[in-house]
Amino acid sequence: MPRANEEIEVLLQEYADLIAITGGDAFRARSYEKAARAIGGYHTDVATLDAKGLKEIPNVGKSIADKVSEYLTTGQIAAVEERRQSIPAGVRELMTIPMLGPKKALLLYQELEVASVDQLLDAIHQERLRDLKGFGPKTEENLLHGIALMQKAGSRILLNAATESAEQIVAALSEIKGCEGCAYAGSLRRMRETIGDIDILVAAKKSAPFMEALGSLPYTAEIIAHGEKKTSIRTTRGLQIDLRVLPPDSWGGGLQYFTGSKAHNIRTRGIAVHLGLKLSEYGLFDAESGKKVASRTEEEIYERLGLPWIAPTLREDRGEIAAGLRGELPDLVMEKDIRGDLHTHTDLTDGLASLEDMIATAAERGYSYYAVTDHAPDLAMQRMTREKMLAQRKEVRALDRRHKGMRLLHGTELNIGPDGDVDWPDDFLAGFDICVASIHSHFNQSRKALTRRLIRACENPYVAIIGHPTTRRIGKRPGIDADFDAVFEACARTGTALEINAHPERLDLCDEDILRAKRYGVKFAVNSDSHSTTHLPYMRYGVATAQRGWLTKDDIINTWTLTRLRRFLRPGT
Protein backbone atom coordinates (compact mmCIF):
# COMPACT_ATOMS: atom_id res chain seq x y z
CA MET A 1 0.00 0.00 0.00
CA PRO A 2 2.78 2.56 0.49
CA ARG A 3 4.35 3.85 -2.71
CA ALA A 4 7.59 2.10 -3.63
CA ASN A 5 9.20 5.47 -2.86
CA GLU A 6 8.49 5.09 0.83
CA GLU A 7 9.65 1.47 0.97
CA ILE A 8 12.91 2.41 -0.68
CA GLU A 9 13.31 5.42 1.57
CA VAL A 10 13.09 3.14 4.63
CA LEU A 11 15.54 0.65 3.15
CA LEU A 12 18.14 3.22 2.08
CA GLN A 13 17.88 4.93 5.45
CA GLU A 14 18.56 1.56 7.07
CA TYR A 15 21.53 1.09 4.73
CA ALA A 16 22.87 4.50 5.74
CA ASP A 17 22.46 3.55 9.42
CA LEU A 18 24.25 0.25 8.84
CA ILE A 19 27.13 1.97 7.11
CA ALA A 20 27.37 4.40 10.01
CA ILE A 21 27.08 1.68 12.63
CA THR A 22 29.81 -0.45 11.09
CA GLY A 23 32.11 2.55 11.14
CA GLY A 24 31.88 3.11 7.43
CA ASP A 25 32.59 6.32 5.58
CA ALA A 26 30.42 9.07 7.12
CA PHE A 27 30.21 10.87 3.81
CA ARG A 28 28.89 7.74 2.14
CA ALA A 29 26.31 7.19 4.89
CA ARG A 30 25.17 10.78 4.49
CA SER A 31 24.80 10.44 0.74
CA TYR A 32 22.50 7.41 1.17
CA GLU A 33 20.53 9.30 3.76
CA LYS A 34 20.06 12.23 1.40
CA ALA A 35 19.04 9.93 -1.43
CA ALA A 36 16.57 8.18 0.88
CA ARG A 37 14.86 11.48 1.68
CA ALA A 38 14.92 12.61 -1.92
CA ILE A 39 13.26 9.39 -3.11
CA GLY A 40 10.69 9.45 -0.29
CA GLY A 41 9.70 13.01 -1.18
CA TYR A 42 9.88 12.59 -4.95
CA HIS A 43 6.70 13.52 -6.80
CA THR A 44 6.71 10.54 -9.18
CA ASP A 45 6.27 6.90 -8.20
CA VAL A 46 9.75 5.41 -8.76
CA ALA A 47 8.18 2.15 -9.94
CA THR A 48 7.22 4.01 -13.12
CA LEU A 49 10.73 5.36 -13.83
CA ASP A 50 13.50 3.94 -16.00
CA ALA A 51 17.22 4.23 -15.19
CA LYS A 52 17.41 7.68 -16.72
CA GLY A 53 14.35 8.87 -14.84
CA LEU A 54 15.78 7.56 -11.58
CA LYS A 55 18.99 9.55 -12.02
CA GLU A 56 16.96 12.74 -12.40
CA ILE A 57 15.96 12.46 -8.73
CA PRO A 58 18.12 14.87 -6.69
CA ASN A 59 21.00 13.14 -4.86
CA VAL A 60 20.54 9.91 -6.81
CA GLY A 61 23.57 8.81 -8.84
CA LYS A 62 24.23 5.63 -10.79
CA SER A 63 25.03 3.38 -7.84
CA ILE A 64 21.87 4.34 -5.95
CA ALA A 65 19.73 4.20 -9.09
CA ASP A 66 20.99 0.63 -9.61
CA LYS A 67 19.98 -0.31 -6.08
CA VAL A 68 16.51 1.14 -6.65
CA SER A 69 16.12 -0.86 -9.89
CA GLU A 70 17.32 -3.96 -8.07
CA TYR A 71 14.67 -3.43 -5.40
CA LEU A 72 11.96 -2.87 -7.99
CA THR A 73 12.78 -6.14 -9.78
CA THR A 74 13.82 -8.46 -6.92
CA GLY A 75 12.11 -6.92 -3.88
CA GLN A 76 15.41 -6.54 -2.03
CA ILE A 77 18.84 -4.93 -2.19
CA ALA A 78 21.72 -7.40 -1.85
CA ALA A 79 24.07 -4.82 -0.33
CA VAL A 80 21.55 -4.10 2.43
CA GLU A 81 20.99 -7.80 3.10
CA GLU A 82 24.75 -8.31 3.33
CA ARG A 83 25.22 -5.52 5.88
CA ARG A 84 22.33 -6.91 7.89
CA GLN A 85 24.27 -10.16 8.30
CA SER A 86 27.14 -8.49 10.10
CA ILE A 87 25.11 -6.65 12.74
CA PRO A 88 22.65 -8.33 15.12
CA ALA A 89 19.14 -6.96 14.59
CA GLY A 90 19.08 -5.82 18.22
CA VAL A 91 21.90 -3.37 17.58
CA ARG A 92 19.90 -1.75 14.81
CA GLU A 93 17.01 -1.63 17.25
CA LEU A 94 19.25 0.37 19.61
CA MET A 95 19.62 3.01 16.95
CA THR A 96 15.89 3.58 16.88
CA ILE A 97 16.09 4.91 20.44
CA PRO A 98 15.75 8.65 20.19
CA MET A 99 19.03 10.38 21.03
CA LEU A 100 21.23 7.32 20.47
CA GLY A 101 23.42 7.59 17.40
CA PRO A 102 25.17 4.82 15.44
CA LYS A 103 28.56 5.40 17.09
CA LYS A 104 27.19 4.95 20.58
CA ALA A 105 25.14 1.91 19.50
CA LEU A 106 28.26 0.22 18.12
CA LEU A 107 30.27 1.11 21.23
CA LEU A 108 27.58 -0.42 23.46
CA TYR A 109 27.66 -3.59 21.40
CA GLN A 110 31.45 -3.89 21.17
CA GLU A 111 32.33 -2.89 24.72
CA LEU A 112 29.38 -4.19 26.72
CA GLU A 113 27.81 -6.72 24.33
CA VAL A 114 24.53 -4.83 24.62
CA ALA A 115 22.44 -5.94 21.64
CA SER A 116 18.85 -5.05 22.54
CA VAL A 117 16.82 -2.36 24.23
CA ASP A 118 16.17 -4.63 27.23
CA GLN A 119 19.87 -5.33 27.65
CA LEU A 120 20.53 -1.61 27.48
CA LEU A 121 18.00 -0.95 30.24
CA ASP A 122 19.75 -3.57 32.40
CA ALA A 123 23.15 -2.05 31.69
CA ILE A 124 21.90 1.43 32.64
CA HIS A 125 20.41 0.23 35.91
CA GLN A 126 23.60 -1.69 36.74
CA GLU A 127 25.49 1.56 36.02
CA ARG A 128 27.73 -0.31 33.57
CA LEU A 129 27.59 2.59 31.12
CA ARG A 130 29.46 4.86 33.52
CA ASP A 131 32.84 3.34 32.55
CA LEU A 132 32.31 3.99 28.84
CA LYS A 133 33.87 6.98 27.21
CA GLY A 134 31.28 9.64 26.42
CA PHE A 135 28.52 8.16 28.62
CA GLY A 136 27.86 10.29 31.70
CA PRO A 137 24.87 10.36 34.08
CA LYS A 138 23.25 12.92 31.75
CA THR A 139 23.52 10.46 28.84
CA GLU A 140 21.86 7.77 30.96
CA GLU A 141 19.03 10.12 31.75
CA ASN A 142 18.63 11.01 28.07
CA LEU A 143 18.63 7.35 27.08
CA LEU A 144 16.01 6.43 29.67
CA HIS A 145 13.90 9.30 28.42
CA GLY A 146 14.37 8.19 24.81
CA ILE A 147 13.42 4.60 25.60
CA ALA A 148 10.31 5.75 27.47
CA LEU A 149 9.32 7.91 24.51
CA MET A 150 9.82 5.02 22.10
CA GLN A 151 7.82 2.63 24.25
CA LYS A 152 5.03 5.15 24.69
CA ALA A 153 4.78 5.52 20.91
CA GLY A 154 4.78 1.71 20.89
CA SER A 155 3.24 0.40 17.74
CA ARG A 156 1.09 3.48 17.16
CA ILE A 157 1.60 4.96 13.73
CA LEU A 158 1.59 8.49 12.41
CA LEU A 159 -1.59 10.08 11.12
CA ASN A 160 -0.52 10.32 7.47
CA ALA A 161 0.53 6.67 7.20
CA ALA A 162 -2.77 5.54 8.73
CA THR A 163 -4.79 7.89 6.51
CA GLU A 164 -3.09 6.68 3.33
CA SER A 165 -3.69 3.01 4.21
CA ALA A 166 -7.29 3.58 5.29
CA GLU A 167 -8.18 5.54 2.17
CA GLN A 168 -6.88 2.72 -0.02
CA ILE A 169 -8.85 0.11 1.88
CA VAL A 170 -12.03 2.19 1.81
CA ALA A 171 -11.60 2.66 -1.95
CA ALA A 172 -11.10 -1.11 -2.47
CA LEU A 173 -14.10 -2.14 -0.35
CA SER A 174 -16.36 0.53 -1.88
CA GLU A 175 -15.96 -1.21 -5.26
CA ILE A 176 -17.50 -4.43 -4.00
CA LYS A 177 -21.07 -5.18 -5.03
CA GLY A 178 -23.57 -4.63 -2.24
CA CYS A 179 -21.58 -1.87 -0.54
CA GLU A 180 -24.04 0.81 0.61
CA GLY A 181 -21.51 2.79 2.63
CA CYS A 182 -17.88 2.53 3.68
CA ALA A 183 -15.83 4.77 5.97
CA TYR A 184 -13.10 4.69 8.54
CA ALA A 185 -14.02 5.40 12.16
CA GLY A 186 -12.06 5.31 15.45
CA SER A 187 -9.13 7.55 16.32
CA LEU A 188 -8.39 8.07 12.63
CA ARG A 189 -11.76 9.70 11.99
CA ARG A 190 -11.11 11.87 15.02
CA MET A 191 -7.69 12.62 13.46
CA ARG A 192 -5.68 11.91 16.59
CA GLU A 193 -1.96 12.49 16.15
CA THR A 194 -1.14 8.79 16.32
CA ILE A 195 -3.31 5.79 15.50
CA GLY A 196 -3.39 2.44 17.32
CA ASP A 197 -5.43 0.49 14.81
CA ILE A 198 -7.68 1.37 11.90
CA ASP A 199 -11.42 0.77 12.26
CA ILE A 200 -13.27 0.37 8.97
CA LEU A 201 -17.05 0.17 8.70
CA VAL A 202 -19.13 -1.11 5.80
CA ALA A 203 -22.90 -0.89 5.42
CA ALA A 204 -24.18 -3.94 3.53
CA LYS A 205 -26.77 -6.67 3.79
CA LYS A 206 -24.22 -9.48 3.37
CA SER A 207 -20.88 -9.33 5.16
CA ALA A 208 -18.97 -12.28 3.68
CA PRO A 209 -17.70 -10.66 0.45
CA PHE A 210 -16.13 -7.79 2.43
CA MET A 211 -14.53 -10.06 5.00
CA GLU A 212 -13.10 -12.19 2.20
CA ALA A 213 -11.82 -9.13 0.36
CA LEU A 214 -10.02 -7.74 3.40
CA GLY A 215 -8.25 -11.05 3.97
CA SER A 216 -6.97 -11.16 0.42
CA LEU A 217 -5.73 -7.59 -0.05
CA PRO A 218 -2.16 -7.54 -1.39
CA TYR A 219 -0.73 -6.01 1.79
CA THR A 220 -2.50 -8.35 4.22
CA ALA A 221 0.19 -10.28 6.08
CA GLU A 222 -1.91 -12.13 8.64
CA ILE A 223 -5.58 -12.67 9.46
CA ILE A 224 -5.90 -12.19 13.22
CA ALA A 225 -9.61 -13.00 13.53
CA HIS A 226 -12.23 -13.80 10.96
CA GLY A 227 -15.92 -13.62 11.75
CA GLU A 228 -19.27 -12.62 10.37
CA LYS A 229 -19.46 -9.25 12.12
CA LYS A 230 -15.78 -8.44 12.46
CA THR A 231 -12.53 -9.38 10.77
CA SER A 232 -9.11 -8.22 11.91
CA ILE A 233 -5.95 -8.39 9.88
CA ARG A 234 -2.37 -7.24 10.21
CA THR A 235 -0.76 -5.54 7.22
CA THR A 236 2.75 -6.16 5.94
CA ARG A 237 3.74 -3.02 7.86
CA GLY A 238 2.42 -4.39 11.14
CA LEU A 239 -0.70 -2.24 11.25
CA GLN A 240 -3.94 -3.80 12.55
CA ILE A 241 -7.16 -3.22 10.63
CA ASP A 242 -10.57 -4.05 12.12
CA LEU A 243 -13.42 -4.35 9.65
CA ARG A 244 -17.03 -4.39 10.79
CA VAL A 245 -20.00 -4.87 8.47
CA LEU A 246 -23.24 -3.29 9.67
CA PRO A 247 -26.82 -3.62 8.43
CA PRO A 248 -27.43 -0.46 6.34
CA ASP A 249 -30.18 0.62 8.70
CA SER A 250 -27.68 0.73 11.62
CA TRP A 251 -25.06 2.81 9.78
CA GLY A 252 -25.42 5.96 11.91
CA GLY A 253 -25.43 3.96 15.14
CA GLY A 254 -22.29 2.03 14.18
CA LEU A 255 -20.47 5.10 12.93
CA GLN A 256 -21.24 7.01 16.10
CA TYR A 257 -20.24 4.11 18.36
CA PHE A 258 -17.01 3.11 16.63
CA THR A 259 -15.82 6.67 16.09
CA GLY A 260 -15.55 7.10 19.84
CA SER A 261 -13.81 8.31 21.75
CA LYS A 262 -14.76 6.03 24.59
CA ALA A 263 -15.01 9.05 26.89
CA HIS A 264 -17.31 10.86 24.45
CA ASN A 265 -19.48 7.74 24.11
CA ILE A 266 -19.84 7.43 27.87
CA ARG A 267 -21.27 10.97 27.87
CA THR A 268 -23.69 10.34 24.98
CA ARG A 269 -24.87 7.10 26.59
CA GLY A 270 -25.44 8.98 29.83
CA ILE A 271 -27.66 11.50 28.07
CA ALA A 272 -29.59 8.65 26.45
CA VAL A 273 -30.24 7.04 29.84
CA HIS A 274 -31.56 10.37 31.18
CA LEU A 275 -34.04 10.47 28.30
CA GLY A 276 -35.22 6.92 28.90
CA LEU A 277 -33.28 5.67 25.87
CA LYS A 278 -30.50 3.19 25.22
CA LEU A 279 -27.61 3.91 22.87
CA SER A 280 -25.66 1.03 21.33
CA GLU A 281 -23.67 0.26 18.19
CA TYR A 282 -27.03 -0.49 16.51
CA GLY A 283 -28.55 2.89 17.28
CA LEU A 284 -30.82 4.59 19.76
CA PHE A 285 -33.69 2.59 21.30
CA ASP A 286 -36.51 3.15 23.76
CA ALA A 287 -35.25 1.64 27.01
CA GLU A 288 -38.60 0.07 27.93
CA SER A 289 -40.18 -1.08 24.69
CA GLY A 290 -36.87 -1.65 22.87
CA LYS A 291 -38.33 0.17 19.88
CA LYS A 292 -35.84 1.78 17.55
CA VAL A 293 -35.80 5.57 17.81
CA ALA A 294 -32.90 6.54 15.49
CA SER A 295 -30.09 4.63 13.75
CA ARG A 296 -29.70 5.57 10.08
CA THR A 297 -27.51 8.62 10.40
CA GLU A 298 -25.36 10.20 13.09
CA GLU A 299 -27.30 13.43 12.69
CA GLU A 300 -30.59 11.72 13.69
CA ILE A 301 -28.99 10.15 16.72
CA TYR A 302 -27.44 13.38 18.00
CA GLU A 303 -30.67 15.23 17.30
CA ARG A 304 -32.71 12.77 19.37
CA LEU A 305 -30.21 13.33 22.20
CA GLY A 306 -30.89 17.08 22.00
CA LEU A 307 -27.51 17.77 20.38
CA PRO A 308 -26.31 19.19 17.08
CA TRP A 309 -24.07 16.84 15.07
CA ILE A 310 -20.61 16.99 16.65
CA ALA A 311 -17.53 16.94 14.42
CA PRO A 312 -15.41 13.80 15.07
CA THR A 313 -12.34 15.96 15.80
CA LEU A 314 -14.18 17.32 18.85
CA ARG A 315 -15.30 13.97 20.28
CA GLU A 316 -12.76 13.72 23.09
CA ASP A 317 -14.89 14.70 26.07
CA ARG A 318 -13.29 18.10 26.35
CA GLY A 319 -16.55 19.97 26.88
CA GLU A 320 -18.10 19.35 23.45
CA ILE A 321 -21.28 17.84 24.91
CA ALA A 322 -21.92 20.78 27.24
CA ALA A 323 -21.13 23.24 24.44
CA GLY A 324 -23.47 21.34 22.10
CA LEU A 325 -26.31 21.41 24.61
CA ARG A 326 -25.84 25.19 24.93
CA GLY A 327 -25.68 25.55 21.15
CA GLU A 328 -22.14 26.92 21.46
CA LEU A 329 -20.01 24.51 19.46
CA PRO A 330 -17.25 26.33 17.56
CA ASP A 331 -17.69 26.89 13.84
CA LEU A 332 -14.57 24.83 13.06
CA VAL A 333 -11.98 25.86 10.49
CA MET A 334 -12.05 23.72 7.31
CA GLU A 335 -9.25 22.92 4.89
CA LYS A 336 -11.01 24.95 2.19
CA ASP A 337 -10.78 28.03 4.45
CA ILE A 338 -6.97 28.02 4.19
CA ARG A 339 -5.91 30.70 1.71
CA GLY A 340 -2.20 30.06 1.74
CA ASP A 341 0.83 28.37 3.27
CA LEU A 342 3.21 30.58 5.25
CA HIS A 343 6.17 28.26 5.96
CA THR A 344 7.81 26.36 3.07
CA HIS A 345 11.31 25.57 1.80
CA THR A 346 13.04 25.12 -1.55
CA ASP A 347 16.28 23.51 -2.73
CA LEU A 348 18.05 26.78 -1.98
CA THR A 349 18.37 25.25 1.50
CA ASP A 350 17.26 21.75 2.55
CA GLY A 351 14.14 21.48 0.39
CA LEU A 352 14.06 18.95 -2.43
CA ALA A 353 12.17 20.94 -5.06
CA SER A 354 12.96 24.13 -6.93
CA LEU A 355 11.27 27.45 -6.28
CA GLU A 356 9.32 27.14 -9.56
CA ASP A 357 8.07 23.63 -8.76
CA MET A 358 7.01 24.50 -5.22
CA ILE A 359 5.13 27.56 -6.43
CA ALA A 360 3.48 25.75 -9.34
CA THR A 361 2.26 22.99 -7.00
CA ALA A 362 0.98 25.54 -4.49
CA ALA A 363 -0.91 27.33 -7.27
CA GLU A 364 -2.61 24.04 -8.22
CA ARG A 365 -3.94 23.88 -4.68
CA GLY A 366 -5.85 27.08 -5.33
CA TYR A 367 -4.05 29.22 -2.77
CA SER A 368 -4.43 32.98 -3.00
CA TYR A 369 -1.04 33.60 -1.38
CA TYR A 370 2.09 31.57 -0.64
CA ALA A 371 5.23 32.32 1.35
CA VAL A 372 8.71 30.98 0.59
CA THR A 373 10.66 30.85 3.86
CA ASP A 374 14.05 29.24 3.41
CA HIS A 375 16.43 28.79 6.34
CA ALA A 376 18.56 31.67 7.61
CA PRO A 377 22.39 31.37 8.02
CA ASP A 378 22.71 30.41 11.69
CA LEU A 379 21.66 26.90 10.75
CA ALA A 380 25.19 26.47 9.42
CA MET A 381 24.51 23.40 7.30
CA GLN A 382 22.29 25.48 5.06
CA ARG A 383 25.05 27.91 3.97
CA MET A 384 22.64 30.78 3.55
CA THR A 385 23.95 34.27 2.73
CA ARG A 386 22.39 37.69 2.23
CA GLU A 387 23.29 37.52 -1.44
CA LYS A 388 21.48 34.21 -1.94
CA MET A 389 18.41 35.56 -0.15
CA LEU A 390 18.33 38.71 -2.24
CA ALA A 391 18.77 36.72 -5.45
CA GLN A 392 15.88 34.47 -4.42
CA ARG A 393 13.76 37.53 -3.67
CA LYS A 394 14.29 38.75 -7.23
CA GLU A 395 13.15 35.39 -8.57
CA VAL A 396 10.13 35.40 -6.27
CA ARG A 397 9.14 38.88 -7.47
CA ALA A 398 9.47 37.79 -11.09
CA LEU A 399 7.40 34.64 -10.52
CA ASP A 400 4.83 36.72 -8.65
CA ARG A 401 4.18 38.69 -11.82
CA ARG A 402 3.64 35.45 -13.73
CA HIS A 403 1.20 33.86 -11.27
CA LYS A 404 -2.00 35.80 -11.74
CA GLY A 405 -4.18 34.26 -9.02
CA MET A 406 -1.61 33.76 -6.27
CA ARG A 407 0.46 36.44 -4.51
CA LEU A 408 3.95 35.39 -3.44
CA LEU A 409 5.49 36.48 -0.18
CA HIS A 410 9.24 36.37 0.28
CA GLY A 411 10.16 35.29 3.77
CA THR A 412 12.62 33.32 5.85
CA GLU A 413 12.67 30.87 8.73
CA LEU A 414 14.95 32.49 11.29
CA ASN A 415 16.75 30.59 14.03
CA ILE A 416 16.02 31.64 17.59
CA GLY A 417 19.51 31.60 19.09
CA PRO A 418 20.39 30.59 22.67
CA ASP A 419 19.68 34.14 23.90
CA GLY A 420 16.59 34.72 21.79
CA ASP A 421 18.41 36.68 19.07
CA VAL A 422 17.79 35.88 15.42
CA ASP A 423 20.14 35.62 12.44
CA TRP A 424 20.05 39.05 10.88
CA PRO A 425 19.84 42.69 12.09
CA ASP A 426 16.61 44.67 11.79
CA ASP A 427 17.52 46.53 8.60
CA PHE A 428 17.86 43.25 6.70
CA LEU A 429 14.77 41.68 8.32
CA ALA A 430 12.75 44.72 7.22
CA GLY A 431 13.19 43.59 3.61
CA PHE A 432 11.19 40.37 4.10
CA ASP A 433 7.42 40.13 3.69
CA ILE A 434 7.24 37.58 6.50
CA CYS A 435 9.56 36.11 9.14
CA VAL A 436 8.94 32.79 10.87
CA ALA A 437 11.31 32.15 13.79
CA SER A 438 11.99 28.71 15.23
CA ILE A 439 14.23 26.90 17.69
CA HIS A 440 16.60 24.47 15.97
CA SER A 441 19.37 24.02 18.56
CA HIS A 442 20.20 24.16 22.29
CA PHE A 443 17.05 22.20 23.19
CA ASN A 444 18.38 21.34 26.64
CA GLN A 445 18.71 24.81 28.13
CA SER A 446 17.05 25.46 31.47
CA ARG A 447 13.31 26.06 31.54
CA LYS A 448 13.94 29.68 32.43
CA ALA A 449 16.36 30.22 29.54
CA LEU A 450 14.09 28.52 27.01
CA THR A 451 11.10 30.57 28.12
CA ARG A 452 13.04 33.82 27.93
CA ARG A 453 14.37 32.83 24.52
CA LEU A 454 10.90 32.29 23.06
CA ILE A 455 9.54 35.46 24.63
CA ARG A 456 12.41 37.53 23.22
CA ALA A 457 11.68 36.13 19.77
CA CYS A 458 8.02 37.18 20.17
CA GLU A 459 9.14 40.65 21.17
CA ASN A 460 11.15 41.05 17.96
CA PRO A 461 8.84 43.24 15.84
CA TYR A 462 9.86 41.46 12.64
CA VAL A 463 8.97 37.97 13.90
CA ALA A 464 5.37 37.27 12.87
CA ILE A 465 5.16 33.52 13.59
CA ILE A 466 6.91 31.14 15.99
CA GLY A 467 7.55 27.95 13.98
CA HIS A 468 6.99 24.47 15.49
CA PRO A 469 6.94 26.03 18.98
CA THR A 470 7.79 22.97 21.13
CA THR A 471 10.15 21.34 18.54
CA ARG A 472 8.86 17.86 19.43
CA ARG A 473 9.11 15.00 16.92
CA ILE A 474 6.41 12.45 17.63
CA GLY A 475 7.93 9.23 18.97
CA LYS A 476 11.44 10.64 18.52
CA ARG A 477 12.10 13.76 20.49
CA PRO A 478 10.15 15.33 23.34
CA GLY A 479 9.26 19.01 23.18
CA ILE A 480 11.41 21.55 24.98
CA ASP A 481 10.72 22.33 28.59
CA ALA A 482 9.54 25.96 28.62
CA ASP A 483 6.82 27.82 30.50
CA PHE A 484 4.39 27.91 27.61
CA ASP A 485 1.75 29.84 29.51
CA ALA A 486 4.23 32.71 29.69
CA VAL A 487 4.98 32.26 25.97
CA PHE A 488 1.26 32.29 25.06
CA GLU A 489 0.82 35.45 27.07
CA ALA A 490 3.75 37.04 25.20
CA CYS A 491 2.33 35.99 21.82
CA ALA A 492 -1.02 37.61 22.61
CA ARG A 493 0.66 40.75 23.90
CA THR A 494 3.04 41.17 20.95
CA GLY A 495 0.70 40.01 18.17
CA THR A 496 2.90 37.03 17.29
CA ALA A 497 1.15 33.97 15.84
CA LEU A 498 1.96 30.45 16.94
CA GLU A 499 2.43 27.86 14.24
CA ILE A 500 0.46 24.67 13.97
CA ASN A 501 3.08 22.79 12.00
CA ALA A 502 1.18 20.31 9.83
CA HIS A 503 4.02 17.86 9.25
CA PRO A 504 2.63 14.54 10.59
CA GLU A 505 5.79 13.94 12.61
CA ARG A 506 5.48 17.33 14.30
CA LEU A 507 1.83 18.50 14.67
CA ASP A 508 3.28 21.26 16.79
CA LEU A 509 1.50 22.93 18.57
CA CYS A 510 -0.59 19.90 19.50
CA ASP A 511 -4.33 19.97 20.18
CA GLU A 512 -4.09 20.49 23.94
CA ASP A 513 -1.53 23.28 23.66
CA ILE A 514 -3.76 24.99 21.09
CA LEU A 515 -6.73 24.89 23.45
CA ARG A 516 -4.59 26.43 26.17
CA ALA A 517 -3.06 29.09 23.92
CA LYS A 518 -6.43 30.12 22.57
CA ARG A 519 -7.53 31.12 26.06
CA TYR A 520 -4.80 33.79 26.00
CA GLY A 521 -6.20 35.24 22.78
CA VAL A 522 -3.31 33.98 20.62
CA LYS A 523 -3.62 33.80 16.82
CA PHE A 524 -2.33 30.79 14.88
CA ALA A 525 -0.87 29.94 11.47
CA VAL A 526 -1.39 26.42 10.05
CA ASN A 527 1.67 25.71 7.87
CA SER A 528 2.97 22.65 6.05
CA ASP A 529 6.72 23.42 6.50
CA SER A 530 7.04 21.63 3.13
CA HIS A 531 10.46 20.47 2.01
CA SER A 532 9.03 18.85 -1.14
CA THR A 533 6.04 19.33 -3.43
CA THR A 534 4.61 16.12 -1.93
CA HIS A 535 4.46 17.75 1.51
CA LEU A 536 2.07 20.57 0.59
CA PRO A 537 -1.00 18.32 1.14
CA TYR A 538 0.08 17.79 4.78
CA MET A 539 -1.97 20.95 5.36
CA ARG A 540 -4.99 18.70 6.06
CA TYR A 541 -3.33 17.24 9.18
CA GLY A 542 -2.61 20.72 10.47
CA VAL A 543 -6.21 21.77 9.91
CA ALA A 544 -7.43 18.64 11.71
CA THR A 545 -5.15 19.47 14.64
CA ALA A 546 -6.52 23.03 14.66
CA GLN A 547 -10.04 21.56 14.77
CA ARG A 548 -9.04 19.35 17.68
CA GLY A 549 -7.96 22.60 19.36
CA TRP A 550 -11.46 24.04 18.70
CA LEU A 551 -10.21 26.75 16.33
CA THR A 552 -12.38 28.78 13.98
CA LYS A 553 -11.36 30.66 10.84
CA ASP A 554 -10.91 33.86 12.72
CA ASP A 555 -8.23 32.31 14.97
CA ILE A 556 -6.02 31.45 11.99
CA ILE A 557 -4.16 34.18 10.12
CA ASN A 558 -3.77 32.19 6.90
CA THR A 559 -7.52 32.00 6.41
CA TRP A 560 -7.61 35.80 6.29
CA THR A 561 -7.56 37.98 3.19
CA LEU A 562 -4.12 39.11 2.09
CA THR A 563 -4.90 42.67 3.15
CA ARG A 564 -5.77 41.61 6.69
CA LEU A 565 -2.80 39.23 6.79
CA ARG A 566 -0.38 41.98 5.73
CA ARG A 567 -1.68 44.25 8.45
CA PHE A 568 -0.94 41.48 10.97
CA LEU A 569 2.54 40.87 9.55
CA ARG A 570 3.43 44.59 9.54
CA PRO A 571 1.40 46.45 12.10
CA GLY A 572 1.56 50.19 11.63
CA THR A 573 2.07 50.17 7.87
Ligand code: DGT
Ligand atom coordinates in the same frame (compact mmCIF):
# COMPACT_ATOMS: atom_id res chain seq x y z
P1 DGT B 1 -6.74 3.70 18.82
O1 DGT B 1 -7.14 2.59 17.93
O2 DGT B 1 -6.00 3.26 20.04
O3 DGT B 1 -5.98 4.78 18.10
O4 DGT B 1 -8.07 4.42 19.39
P2 DGT B 1 -9.60 4.22 18.98
O5 DGT B 1 -10.35 5.36 19.57
O6 DGT B 1 -9.74 4.00 17.53
O7 DGT B 1 -10.01 2.94 19.82
P3 DGT B 1 -10.42 1.46 19.39
O8 DGT B 1 -9.84 1.06 18.08
O9 DGT B 1 -10.08 0.60 20.56
O10 DGT B 1 -12.00 1.52 19.29
C1 DGT B 1 -12.65 2.26 18.29
C2 DGT B 1 -13.84 2.95 18.86
O11 DGT B 1 -14.83 2.00 19.24
C3 DGT B 1 -13.55 3.74 20.12
O12 DGT B 1 -13.10 5.05 19.85
C4 DGT B 1 -14.89 3.72 20.80
C5 DGT B 1 -15.48 2.41 20.40
N1 DGT B 1 -15.29 1.42 21.45
C6 DGT B 1 -14.46 0.38 21.41
N2 DGT B 1 -14.56 -0.34 22.53
C7 DGT B 1 -15.46 0.28 23.31
C8 DGT B 1 -16.01 0.04 24.61
O13 DGT B 1 -15.67 -0.91 25.31
N3 DGT B 1 -16.91 0.94 25.05
C9 DGT B 1 -17.30 2.02 24.29
N4 DGT B 1 -18.19 2.86 24.79
N5 DGT B 1 -16.82 2.25 23.10
C10 DGT B 1 -15.91 1.40 22.61
Ligand code: CA
Ligand atom coordinates in the same frame (compact mmCIF):
# COMPACT_ATOMS: atom_id res chain seq x y z
CA1 CA C 1 -8.75 2.32 16.35
Ligand code: CA
Ligand atom coordinates in the same frame (compact mmCIF):
# COMPACT_ATOMS: atom_id res chain seq x y z
CA1 CA D 1 -10.10 -1.08 16.79
Ligand code: ZN
Ligand atom coordinates in the same frame (compact mmCIF):
# COMPACT_ATOMS: atom_id res chain seq x y z
ZN1 ZN E 1 12.17 24.62 11.27
